[in-house]
Amino acid sequence: MTRIAVIPGDGIGPEVVEQAVMTLDAFGLGLDFDHLDHVNAGTYLRTGVALCDEDVARVAASRSALLGAIGDPRVASPAYGRGVLLRLRFELDLYVNHRPARLLSDRLSPLRPDRPRAVDCVVIRENTEGLYTGMGGALRAGGEHEIALDIDLSTHRGTSRVVEHAFTIARREVCMVDKANAVEHGGSLWQRCWRAAAARHPDVAARHLYVDAAAMRMVTDPTGFDVVVTNNSYGDILSDVASAVAGGIGTAASANLNPERGFGLYEPVHGSAPDIAGTRAANPVGAILSAGLLLADLGHTAEAAALRNAVDLAVADGETTPDLGGSLDTGKAGQAVRARL
Amino acid sequence: MTRIAVIPGDGIGPEVVEQAVMTLDAFGLGLDFDHLDHVNAGTYLRTGVALCDEDVARVAASRSALLGAIGDPRVASPAYGRGVLLRLRFELDLYVNHRPARLLSDRLSPLRPDRPRAVDCVVIRENTEGLYTGMGGALRAGGEHEIALDIDLSTHRGTSRVVEHAFTIARREVCMVDKANAVEHGGSLWQRCWRAAAARHPDVAARHLYVDAAAMRMVTDPTGFDVVVTNNSYGDILSDVASAVAGGIGTAASANLNPERGFGLYEPVHGSAPDIAGTRAANPVGAILSAGLLLADLGHTAEAAALRNAVDLAVADGETTPDLGGSLDTGKAGQAVRARL
Ligand SMILES: CC(C)[C@H](C(=O)O)[C@@H](O)C(=O)O
Numbered sequence: 023m024t025r026i027a028v029i030p031g032d033g034i035g036p037e038v039v040e041q042a043v044m045t046l047d048a049f050g051l052g053l054d055f056d057h058l059d060h061v062n063a064g065t066y067l068r069t070g071v072a073l074c075d076e077d078v079a080r081v082a083a084s085r086s087a088l089l090g091a092i093g094d095p096r097v098a099s100p101a102y103g104r105g106v107l108l109r110l111r112f113e114l115d116l117y118v119n120h121r122p123a124r125l126l127s128d129r130l131s132p133l134r135p136d137r138p139r140a141v142d143c144v145v146i147r148e149n150t151e152g153l154y155t156g157m158g159g160a161l162r163a164g165g166e167h168e169i170a171l172d173i174d175l176s177t178h179r180g181t182s183r184v185v186e187h188a189f190t191i192a193r194r195e196v197c198m199v200d201k202a203n204a205v206e207h208g209g210s211l212w213q214r215c216w217r218a219a220a221a222r223h224p225d226v227a228a229r230h231l232y233v234d235a236a237a238m239r240m241v242t243d244p245t246g247f248d249v250v251v252t253n254n255s256y257g258d259i260l261s262d263v264a265s266a267v268a269g270g271i272g273t274a275a276s277a278n279l280n281p282e283r284g285f286g287l288y289e290p291v292h293g294s295a296p297d298i299a300g301t302r303a304a305n306p307v308g309a310i311l312s313a314g315l316l317l318a319d320l321g322h323t324a325e326a327a328a329l330r331n332a333v334d335l336a337v338a339d340g341e342t343t344p345d346l347g348g349s350l351d352t353g354k355a356g357q358a359v360r361a362r363l
Numbered sequence: 364m365t366r367i368a369v370i371p372g373d374g375i376g377p378e379v380v381e382q383a384v385m386t387l388d389a390f391g392l393g394l395d396f397d398h399l400d401h402v403n404a405g406t407y408l409r410t411g412v413a414l415c416d417e418d419v420a421r422v423a424a425s426r427s428a429l430l431g432a433i434g435d436p437r438v439a440s441p442a443y444g445r446g447v448l449l450r451l452r453f454e455l456d457l458y459v460n461h462r463p464a465r466l467l468s469d470r471l472s473p474l475r476p477d478r479p480r481a482v483d484c485v486v487i488r489e490n491t492e493g494l495y496t497g498m499g500g501a502l503r504a505g506g507e508h509e510i511a512l513d514i515d516l517s518t519h520r521g522t523s524r525v526v527e528h529a530f531t532i533a534r535r536e537v538c539m540v541d542k543a544n545a546v547e548h549g550g551s552l553w554q555r556c557w558r559a560a561a562a563r564h565p566d567v568a569a570r571h572l573y574v575d576a577a578a579m580r581m582v583t584d585p586t587g588f589d590v591v592v593t594n595n596s597y598g599d600i601l602s603d604v605a606s607a608v609a610g611g612i613g614t615a616a617s618a619n620l621n622p623e624r625g626f627g628l629y630e631p632v633h634g635s636a637p638d639i640a641g642t643r644a645a646n647p648v649g650a651i652l653s654a655g656l657l658l659a660d661l662g663h664t665a666e667a668a669a670l671r672n673a674v675d676l677a678v679a680d681g682e683t684t685p686d687l688g689g690s691l692d693t694g695k696a697g698q699a700v701r702a703r704l
């Protein structure tokens with residue numbers, strides 16, 4: 023049996039993860055789901071620790087993991103999200119955040135019909151460095167003389183491995199995005215690692231854009247992108263812009279990967295959406311497509327393609343939740359996908 | 364006479380600045396233009412310094428300044444742009460980067476017609492701190508053990524003054540954008556300054572979004588924004604997304620301001636566009652609208668409104684450069700605006 027750790031989390035997380043698990047189950051691949059149902063805001067509020075050392079070990083010992091969403095209006099402290107999502111990314115060294123953006127149906131595009139809008143790209147976001155290490159601090163905190171700093175850190179190892187990965191998966195082009203014209207130290211390191219990787223992959227075109235221009239192009243010419251590789255912070259932003267032009271965050275899937283270890287943590291990009299939790303309005307497509315990425319990474323290529331295709335068909339048929347124009351609830355929208363496998 | 368320093372700069376900079384100056388001249392306000400024509404890449408390549416101490420003093424002694432664009436394909440080093448644009452922003456303490464985004468004509472929107480697309484917002488970008496201070500460095504630079512870091516710095520003074528400014532100019536709402544859920548030190552300072560400013564302005568609504576969500580909303584619901592205030596890096600990115608949804612960077616204006624001193628450096632958001640320099644295809648609207656911001660800040664409110672209105676009319680009449688669908692060259696497009704004053 024292939025053990026998959028499952029962390030439903032908060033809000034709509036459990037609702038969409040249930041659909042993802044049912045969809046994976048439909049393939050009869052002998053996946054064995056290990057539910058960590060206690061990793062949520064309730065546990066955090068009760069004990070101060072939502073994800074403990076044992077939990078991390080359990081996830082690490084699994085073949086892969088599936089996560090719903092982490093976030094609860096009752097918890098103001100960033101320590102909670104940091105203690106779950108960022109802890110898993112950092113401790114399991116999941117240095118690739120793989121975020122595809124593909125327009126599932128023309129109808130979903132926010133862009134006007136006479137523009138190129140069939141976006142189909144992947145943002146590869148560095149996932150273990152950048153502004154996300156927590157390094158930094160504040161002097162004279164709380165008062166009017168406060169100085170706060172956060173360190174934007176890039177290492178040669180961390181940068182070159184993620185840039186290399188981008189070239190490995192690219193079909194035609196890698197566009198490296200940085201701000202080397204203003205943020206120089208990390209910028210020059212990214213430039214160097216990108217050039218070196220480009221030289222190792224002469225078959226793949228190498229393009230560069232500054233992050234402001236890249237964000238703009240993602241709106242004006244999104245079909246021009248194949249693989250975008252960038253740092254943790256710019257990747258966070260660009261992948262959200264990409265999913266907006268690909269029809270919204272409800273369908274956006276992601277994988278946090280360590281390619282060498284072959285381990286992945288899969289999660290929809292949308293958050294816990296507390297405003298609609300429990301209303302059965304949550305769109306399961308982001309979670310289901312994340313499960314599709316999991317299948318592909320486990321080597322179940324045909325099943326992964328069938329899953330993507332079933333999602334496309336369900337969306338084309340309007341068999342979706344209201345956010346995509348349909349009238350189904352979460353369960354029925356998941357069922358609509360499974361019926362098309 | 365009111366002296367305005369003019370730095371045409373590189374590429375299309377001189378072409379669009381010429382139109383902006385002619386448009387200002389059309390009002391007969393007795394503005395006296397002091398041209399710093401040597402501040403460009405040629406000077407940088409010859410002497411290593413494009414903007415010297417005397418130049419900075421000349422600009423500082425002016426009432427305001429107008430800048431075209433800085434950037435040249437022959438200059439790879441970020442030191443050039445840093446030495447002009449960032450030097451002026453930092454040394455003249457122009458802590459507010461005011462970037463309006465307004466859809467001039469429905470025809471220019473990249474968004475589909477059934478979406479809210481009449482964007483009319485201002486991104487207020489902190490302009491003297493954040494990731495742009497140059498602080499940081501690299502250890503073991505150039506080798507495979509390199510560690511590079513850039514400091515993302517926020518001070519209470521720097522943050523509270525820009526947030527305060529945002530509330531001062533807001534019509535209905537200030538949306539503060541940060542990433543306090545992951546980038547904690549600066550994040551908590553921004554949160555505190557924003558709450559304090561909100562309490563001082565109970566008449567203005569205060570909203571908060573994380574930067575990824577804000578970037579997405581700028582595509583899916585741009586009309587929901589009034590004033591956005593954020594740090595240097597997020598402001599760079601969000602203002603470009605805003606100008607993309609407002610019809611493209613060709614019409615985007617900006618002002619680098621020190622409100623206390625009443626000094627502003629006005630510049631179109633587009634760059635030097637070396638690919639079209641000299642072809643007379645450059646769109647002068649960004650520079651002309653930047654001159655309009657200058658007029659407003661000099662107290663010439665009626666003239667500023669007339670200028671904006673003339674731009675709107677010229678655009679509505681299709682009397683524009685090709686990027687906006689017209690067939691005029693730079694000079695004729697500028698003339699089309701002046702004819703409508
Ligand atoms: C050229 C670059 C350093 C600059 C910036 O990021 O500030 C530009 O993109 C801008 O927005 O004015």
Ligand SMILES: CC(C)[C@H](C(=O)O)[C@@H](O)C(=O)O
Nearest residue numbers: 103104107258291544545575
């Ligand atoms: C919740 C937040 C810390 C997180 C991130 O920025 O990584 C989220 O936005 C994401 O993109 O997965």
